[in-house]
Amino acid sequence: MEKKVFARTKGLTETPMRYCPGCGHGVIHRLVGETLEELDIRERTIGIAPVGCSVFADEYFNCDMIQPAHGRGPAVATGMKRVRPDCIIFSYQGDGDLASIGMAETIHSAARGENITIIFVNNAIYGMTGGQMAPTTLPGMRSTTSPFGRDPKVAGNPIRVCELLSSLKGPVYLERVAVNTPGNVVKAKKAIKKAFQVQVDGLGFSLVEIISQCPTDWAMTPLQSIGRVKDEMIPYYPLGVFKSLEEKK
Amino acid sequence: MEKKVFARTKGLTETPMRYCPGCGHGVIHRLVGETLEELDIRERTIGIAPVGCSVFADEYFNCDMIQPAHGRGPAVATGMKRVRPDCIIFSYQGDGDLASIGMAETIHSAARGENITIIFVNNAIYGMTGGQMAPTTLPGMRSTTSPFGRDPKVAGNPIRVCELLSSLKGPVYLERVAVNTPGNVVKAKKAIKKAFQVQVDGLGFSLVEIISQCPTDWAMTPLQSIGRVKDEMIPYYPLGVFKSLEEKK
Amino acid sequence: MYQGVIMSGFGGQGIISTGVLLAYSGMVDGKHVTFFPAYGAEMRGGTANCSVVVSTDEVASPVVSTPDSIIVMNEPSLLKFEPTLKPQGLLLINSSLVSSKPKRNDINIITIDANKIAEEIGTVKCANMVMLGALINRTKAVSLESVVKTLSKVYPRAKKEMLEINENALKRGGTF
Amino acid sequence: MYQGVIMSGFGGQGIISTGVLLAYSGMVDGKHVTFFPAYGAEMRGGTANCSVVVSTDEVASPVVSTPDSIIVMNEPSLLKFEPTLKPQGLLLINSSLVSSKPKRNDINIITIDANKIAEEIGTVKCANMVMLGALINRTKAVSLESVVKTLSKVYPRAKKEMLEINENALKRGGTF
Amino acid sequence: MGEKKLMKGNEALAEGAVRAGCRFFSGYPITPQNEVPEYMSWRMPEVGGTFIQAESEVAAINMLYGASACGTRVMTSSSGPGISLKQEGISYTASAQLPIFYANVVRGGPGLGNIAPSQGDYFQATRGGGHGDYRVFVMAPNSVSEMGNFPRICYEVAEKYRMVTMILADGLLGQMMEPIEFDFEPIDPSKLPPKDYALGIQEGRSRRVVRSYDLKPGFMEKHTWKLMEIYNQVEEKETRYETIMAEDADLLVVAYGTCSRISRAALALGRKENLKIGLLRPITVWPFPSKILHDLASRIKKILVVEMSTGQMIEDVKLAIEGSAQVFFHGRPSGGIPTEFEVLDVIKKIYGK
Amino acid sequence: MGEKKLMKGNEALAEGAVRAGCRFFSGYPITPQNEVPEYMSWRMPEVGGTFIQAESEVAAINMLYGASACGTRVMTSSSGPGISLKQEGISYTASAQLPIFYANVVRGGPGLGNIAPSQGDYFQATRGGGHGDYRVFVMAPNSVSEMGNFPRICYEVAEKYRMVTMILADGLLGQMMEPIEFDFEPIDPSKLPPKDYALGIQEGRSRRVVRSYDLKPGFMEKHTWKLMEIYNQVEEKETRYETIMAEDADLLVVAYGTCSRISRAALALGRKENLKIGLLRPITVWPFPSKILHDLASRIKKILVVEMSTGQMIEDVKLAIEGSAQVFFHGRPSGGIPTEFEVLDVIKKIYGK
Amino acid sequence: MPKIEVDEGRCKACELCIVACPHKVIGLAKHFSPSGFHPACMANAEACTGCMLCAFVCPDVAIEVYK
């Protein structure tokens, strides 16, 4: 008989996910879920859902979950980790959530070196609210609030979060990955696992930025959307490690 | 007869300043005031006072002034510059104001590349409220909320604002200076003037970080306080240009 | 004359624009109109419905709680809205996608194999127009001419052929 | 017994701690006490004043609007508070720093060259204690013993000599 | 004025503000008001104005503070959580007496709540969610037409009295479409009289300062009373309401926004059954039409308040009538929308009592 | 309980919270409450708790959201502008039914205002400055002793009803010193019963979720009514007040916080002149002691409300009495502090009417 | 023999697995899933090597792989 070599992880609940077809959130959820299972931390993990499409993450991750105000995940994580240092705390956030409204909380939790893990899903758009410009929307990219394409003269250039955080002493692990190809998915998994391991080892702040696709608000088919990730997103958001214990800046 | 070679600038009002003896805000005010006069922009400049000891700046700068909510200077500056691009807009801010509560506004105005000038006074303390820890308070430094000295394990390491901003594309001029010696004052003046010139020339976002002293909340005499600037502050906050048009990163 | 309409179906079925079209046409006809959309909390492209009122008098409530007529484009919509229909009201069912049978017998029911008809006309995307055609034929809420005139306003970027297809679909629906 | 006191002067003159000392001593004496500080909006180390109530009954209002006694440590304080003093109230003026003369003649005025006396005792910093000594001597709001006992609580980090100097200053003030 | 157009409430709101001379919009996306920033993102550049998608609602309101201080007609909009974040800035703006206009297209709350229509932010709007003694001029439209036409009134009030003004609209008003005809010609803001507080280029005048504080003892108190005097004037002169069939009514419904539409439908139903129901619709909810309500209550002894909340405006109703009538309540908070039949049922029950 | 100590109100507040089991404090400096974070910065580590100086008030309240969700007794404090910034977080906390305790040591507003004592944030505290239908349990101490002893009550109410609780204290109460004796033994939070909603280690139980939303149609409405039921219970069981010489009074002063102290002094003066003045002091301002006031007003026909604001609690007074007595007002907003003589003068004028 | 199993209740027909499969094993089925999609299926079952690449990219964790 065949052996099941790839099965659904126990790190996720049985609830089918309500993301759009081809949405990157699903894969990223799986990678986090598998990490919880593989590191055997699921039962002592508290996840933080953002406000964004993945607000529903509180139904999908098979661990304790909390859903706070838009952008405040890192503050909530700080509160939880300080009173429950024995728990593993991760904050799952979109680019609007983390890099726009939540910028101050992101920077300060990183600067404090909170021993938490942030899973940062950069899909260059506000998914949940219907496709408005994000701080990470690429120059020239259309959105419902940059209908003629983002004009850096008016809206500035997109923010590269890993680069931004890397000048701080607090973060010990920062990596940018993508989930557009099987190979990148494998690398993303490694990065996510490493980020959690950093926390398990009590080393400090870790963040993985995941370049993701939002076919719906990019007005693309799923296949087109992973094309854009490769052709437009990754060139602006280079993948790689921005900070790690081994290679300190 | 002797000629007056050093006179009070018209860039400041006649009102005597209410800062404590030896406080760095005074010198910095003078440098900004002189710049307004020397660049002949005083009558088309709108200054933004922070919430902090220098909330009183609205009485001292001899130009139109506005006093907004704590930390929101860059947002207010954005609003003003967009509707009055013919005016010169500067936001004068303390470290609590700019780097703590106002972090998001700071980063995003910089990322948008707003054509404004920020005068950032880093005295490593919350002056106005009586000496609480700032995001820039040095490790080991006592404050009323770090009574045993700032512990980086609990409160994180101080944030270096120029370094933080330098990964962004928006800022075109970032420099850190100090006002603890006559020589440094002269350099500070040059930096401030350059920052305003950048705006006059319509080039984009400029920020000068000025290492300053707060004798009162450092519980020091003015002389001791400039000693600390030299011995403790500048080593952690290296002076220099972090971004300029000439030497783009 | 007062006609309160509910249209309901999947996100991709053009429910919202059909509602807008009806309201717009009503306005063109000099009637008072309101349109109110509601989206489900499920996946994007989940269910969507809208309320349209076309009336000779000013419209008081834009919320159609007991519709005079209903267009049902998928299974869940039938379950949800059949009970709200007024006695003697009109229930238009897209039988291509709805297999259940309505339970009430105090209402007028018309089942239309709209997807099939639409494909015959040119594209499944005009199934909504087939249904709307039937609705206006039965209710006379607005005139067919107004709807046809309005098409290009509601779909400003539609190509001429598409507009023609829609017109045909409306007319075909008008035979029910 | 009810004694409402205002103390007022420059920031560095120990106004606040003198007020606390008086309140603390009142508590030690088993009285009801309140203390309320107010800082000027000017430069740090600008003016400061405080209200202290010492009373055998529970203190209703902690705000002393018409004081029974006032300690005035600088010029602006005289201007500000003289008018508020109760008729027959006690006005203690540090004449080392206040040159103006009070205008009222329905009050009891004591002028003390407190800075000079303080310097004689050991340091100008205990001028506040000289004034307080005079105040408690005249008002009997609290006992000298309690004040002396309390000194080390209000100045927990003060050296023994400093405490002695303060004690001497209090006693010296008590001669007024 | 021009032709009738079928518009979404949010779009009408945005277009109404542009026509009324708004030339600076900054906001942050939140459902159910996203059409406002989306509309402004192309409309503002079209009229030479500025659109900024701010990094947060906090930044957005503070951008307004700056732009308004320069004399520009400004706008922001948001919903529930975003409006809460703006409260500090609103209080500052009120204190600094800068005229601004904003809209809350209310969703279900508290918390993240849901994106369904609600009237649960009435307290926040009328009692100042921010700190300190201040008031906001709050208009409550009940149609797309009013969504589009009220911004002009708000700007006029904002500038005349130098105060914060807002439109409080439940999400239904933002999402629905109705025909709209603008009742005013587009205003060219460059033709408006200059503002004597506006910051900018001095050109001979003395320097100006805009501030929201006064640390000198007693000054802030004076300033606050000055604000109150202004607010008293606004109460006297700018209260707006509408009554329907109140003359002969023996039961008065009080409702605003969408609830007033639904109540009007219930009225129509009830009148058919010879129930003498009337309606008072506050058009401004601050200032609340207390005087007329007080007068009506001296005659009509039963009052039904209908709200899409657990009961907030009902306090203003009770304050107005001072115990002179019986007050009943029907509420549907956090996304519940009453139907006209439901309201009529409640009315009948009250008659039964 | 231990000996009497002379403490500053703010310090008493902080110490009271610690004794009541608070083990997580996060806040941001603002006058006149700085002594609270300053005290906590050394006291928290001393008791094995956490002190964080947050980057902002927004971050502070959201840290509480997290820490409270883990079952910890938490606190934040601020004043005016900072409290406004917390409103979104407070609304979320209320919706998620997380018990938290916070304090507003009120300064003069609106805007930056000043740092003098004020009662101008009453509306914000009692009407929910945040969005949506929710209530906060609001205690209004009038002495240092109460500053120190009320936090325990707040924690009990917060946990019993799973709601937001707060202390509303004008700046004077924060800054003044008085002797305090704690009326309860220090609480060891590790001995408190475990919370069945608390996130943490699963150890066999099923996973838990804390959230502030429900997008399923109708669910948020149900949730909101559930909250209202809880609030109704709180109104019934947790209303607190104090009356002084109200029995034979023919004029009733209603005042809270510092104003109640000043009014008590005025009472004493007035009684000496044979004026039959009484005092009702709300100790909880939400729930407001409406019932007792209603009863009193059936007999006492003149009511004077004294506030350090332009008039906010007066609305609750009017709502309670439903027109059954005449209501007068004396207010000193934004830093003004009335004196007992001033209040007595007003009283005499009312008698003269 | 290696194979995949698609949970039709989860599959949303995004086709990401189709392009991920190096052996062109996967296609979309003719029939509708309960949620109205044409779910992924093994169109060319023999070619499957059980490499799991399809499962790696599936956003809905709809694929399980057997080997």
Next chain:
Amino acid sequence: MPKIEVDEGRCKACELCIVACPHKVIGLAKHFSPSGFHPACMANAEACTGCMLCAFVCPDVAIEVYK
């Protein structure tokens, strides 16, 4: 002769000018200023070179320099 003038209404006796002066020109006066400080003064006037270093560091812009 080069000299400085100290505005006694502004000087707060912080002594920063004193250490900044390379020629030890400046000292604090015996008398009190209106705001209660011993203001800076030229204690060693002849040594002044008018180099302005004192004015550069004065936080209260209390010094004017003549040359």
